[in-house]
Amino acid sequence: MSEMQPEMEPVKHEWPLYEVFVRSKRGLNHVHVGSLHAADDEMAIRHARDLYTRRNEGVSIWVVKAADITASSPDEKDPFFAPSADKVYRHPTFYDIPDNVPHM
Amino acid sequence: MTLRPPPTPHGAHPETTTEPLEAHFEHTIEADQRIEPRDWVPEKYRATLIRQIAQHAHSEIIGMQPEGNWITRAPSLRRKAILLAKVQDEAGHGLYLYSAAETLGADRRDLTERLISGKQKYSSIFNYPTLTFADVGVIGWLVDGAAICNQVPLCRCSYGPYARGMIRICKEESFHQRQGYELLMTMMRGTDAQREMVQESTNRWWWPSLMMFGPPDGDSPNTAQSMSWKIKRHTNDELRQRFVDMTVPQAEALGVTLPDPDLRWNAERASYDFGEIDWSEFKEVLRGNGPCNAQRVAHRKRAHDEGAWVREAAAAYARKHREAV
Numbered sequence: 001m002s003e004m005q006p007e008m009e010p011v012k013h014e015w016p017l018y019e020v021f022v023r024s025k026r027g028l029n030h031v032h033v034g035s036l037h038a039a040d041d042e043m044a045i046r047h048a049r050d051l052y053t054r055r056n057e058g059v060s061i062w063v064v065k066a067a068d069i070t071a072s073s074p075d076e077k078d079p080f081f082a083p084s085a086d087k088v089y090r091h092p093t094f095y096d097i098p099d100n101v102p103h104m
Numbered sequence: 105m106t107l108r109p110p111p112t113p114h115g116a117h118p119e120t121t122t123e124p125l126e127a128h129f130e131h132t133i134e135a136d137q138r139i140e141p142r143d144w145v146p147e148k149y150r151a152t153l154i155r156q157i158a159q160h161a162h163s164e165i166i167g168m169q170p171e172g173n174w175i176t177r178a179p180s181l182r183r184k185a186i187l188l189a190k191v192q193d194e195a196g197h198g199l200y201l202y203s204a205a206e207t208l209g210a211d212r213r214d215l216t217e218r219l220i221s222g223k224q225k226y227s228s229i230f231n232y233p234t235l236t237f238a239d240v241g242v243i244g245w246l247v248d249g250a251a252i253c254n255q256v257p258l259c260r261c262s263y264g265p266y267a268r269g270m271i272r273i274c275k276e277e278s279f280h281q282r283q284g285y286e287l288l289m290t291m292m293r294g295t296d297a298q299r300e301m302v303q304e305s306t307n308r309w310w311w312p313s314l315m316m317f318g319p320p321d322g323d324s325p326n327t328a329q330s331m332s333w334k335i336k337r338h339t340n341d342e343l344r345q346r347f348v349d350m351t352v353p354q355a356e357a358l359g360v361t362l363p364d365p366d367l368r369w370n371a372e373r374a375s376y377d378f379g380e381i382d383w384s385e386f387k388e389v390l391r392g393n394g395p396c397n398a399q400r401v402a403h404r405k406r407a408h409d410e411g412a413w414v415r416e417a418a419a420a421y422a423r424k425h426r427e428a429v
Contacts, residue, residue, distance in 0.1 A: 014213070015419060017206065034269070035203045037212060039418035040425065051196055054189075055276075073142070 017066040018044040020051075022058035030062050038063075122146075133334055138264035141207040149333055152326070153263055154210045155224070156335065161201035162219045162226035166400050168194045170234040171243060179237060186283050187240060193280065197273045204265040220405040228386060229316050231394030238291060238298075238305035244284015245358075246306070246313040246351070252277050253347040254317065257337035266335075285354070292359050299359075306355070307363040314378075315386045317344040323383075348376050 015037040021030035033052045038044035044063040052058065072080055088094050097104050125144040132139060139145060168191050175191065178184035202212055218224040229247055234240065255277065258270040291298040318324060318340040330336040338346075348367075355362050366379035388394065 015415065017212075034200055034265075035206065036199065039415075040422035043418065043422075051199055054192070054196065071142070 015039050018048070018063045019066050019069060020044075020048045021062040021064075022048075022052055023060040024058055026059060030060065033057075035066060133262050136334070138267065139262050140264045148329075149335075150208050152330060152333070153266065153335060154205055154208050156330075157201050157205040157208070157266055158210065158215050158218070158224050159226060161198045161205060161215065162224060163230065164194050164198035164201060165219070166226045166230045166404060168198075169400055169403055170230055170232070170396075171240055173234050174237055174240050177237070178240075183240075183287070190244070190280055190283065193276050197276070200269040200272055201266075204263075204269045207265045208263075216408060220401060220408060222392070222401060225390065227316060228389040228394060229312050230400060231389050231397045232308070232312055233395050235308075236301050236305055238288070238301040239309070241284045241287035241291065241302070242305040242309045244280050244282075245288060245354070246309050247316070248277055248280040248284060249351060249354075250313045250316045250347050252281060253343050253350070257343075260334075260337060262334035285358070288358055288360075302358075303360050306360045310363050311381060311385075312389075314344055314348070314381055315383075315389075317341070317347065319383065319386070320381075345375055348378050352376050 017035055018038055018041075019035050020033050022033050023030045036044065036047050036051055038047050041063065045061060048061045048063050049058075053061065084090075122144075126146065129139070129143070129145055129149075132143070139149075171187060171194075172191050175184060175187050178187050202215060205215060206212060215224070219226070229250075234243070252274060255270050255274050259267055259274060261267040261270065288302050291302050321327060321339045321341045324340055327336060327339055331339070352362065352367065364379045366377060368377055369375075370377045389397070392398070
């Protein structure tokens with residue numbers, strides 16, 4: 001797919017793939033909901049509205065070309081996330097506090 | 105970009121052994137975890153899913169036609185607005201599903217090509233014509249009802265993007281089924297001619313709706329593999345039975361007779377027995393000899409061809425603006 005293609009003009013009428021993120025209401029993060037094809041950013045936003053928010057599912061939409069996203073590789077899953085697994089002292093449950101100490 | 109699967113499956117690389125990858129895949133399925141786009145998967149899992157999701161997407165897209173046929177002739181503005189919204193949803197469902205298929209490495213344009221060249225199939229139900237406005241109601245009630253039966257278990261499918269798409273679709277299908285049933289209730293409260301129209305439509309759609317669940321279990325060679333991969337959660341016959349059991353009381357409440365003299369409650373099984381399905385009709389329609397096969401595909405092809413200049417113009421406009429920056 002797009003990540004593997006060399007840098008070049010897309011085929012004449014090939015619309016690039018966009019990933020769509022929707023904030024469902026104020027106070028919540030944008031969440032990835034899917035993807036779509038559009039000729040440009042503005043069309044991508046319009047298509048995203050029509051496709052992913054037909055029933056008040058969102059108050060804000062982000063679209064980003066799929067080709068512009070960098071993600072961690074699943075192949076290096078374990079070593080990549082290993083540093084977070086061996087630091088138990090980062091979690092509050094690591095510390096023993098007597099039951100009679102309030103609000104902690 | 106890194107959200108899509110690599111073009112060459114790891115398993116095809118001669119220097120890579122797939123054994124640990126396969127074990128990890130099996131373990132993920134076993135633990136009822138979801139497979140996500142960039143995970144290693146066996147080629148057959150990928151191919152099975154692409155085929156199933158593409159057929160499903162094509163069904164939604166072709167499924168716009170039978171009902172779209174009635175938009176301009178809907179009897180009231182209310183019914184027209186509802187029908188427009190419903191047909192727009194079908195387009196949306198098709199697009200969610202194409203989007204899911206693309207996460208497996210399928211190409212959108214290629215999928216469209218396969219549909220209009222007849223290389224990939226869609227549900228046989230959409231090869232039947234919509235002869236009266238009652239068909240709009242019966243499609244919502246029976247066809248979307250059967251689709252819901254099929255799709256609810258797919259919300260727990262092992263492939264994450266497909267399962268997530270199905271959750272969205274099922275929420276929207278509920279509107280589809282209810283608007284259809286309400287339409288039929290309204291007609292049943294009308295004149296004798298309207299009641300007859302509902303009965304006649306039910307007679308035509310009942311058996312093709314039962315065929316939507318696919319061939320009987322004994323004749324469905326891919327079911328076992330799909331179930332072990334947790335793509336499918338129930339067999340065709342289980343889902344068909346569930347649909348019959350759900351629908352009989354709905355037909356009674358509506359006041360129509362389902363066209364099957366063998367349909368009766370079986371207290372022992374706590375289910376309805378029903379008559380033999382005419383599988384030769386199913387096979388004929390699949391083979392391309394249904395009433396509307398050629399018309400459906402020709403219409404899709406025409407829409408695609410006639411839209412080419414729009415796609416090209418939009419791409420040219422986007423290119424011009426990129427260059428101007």
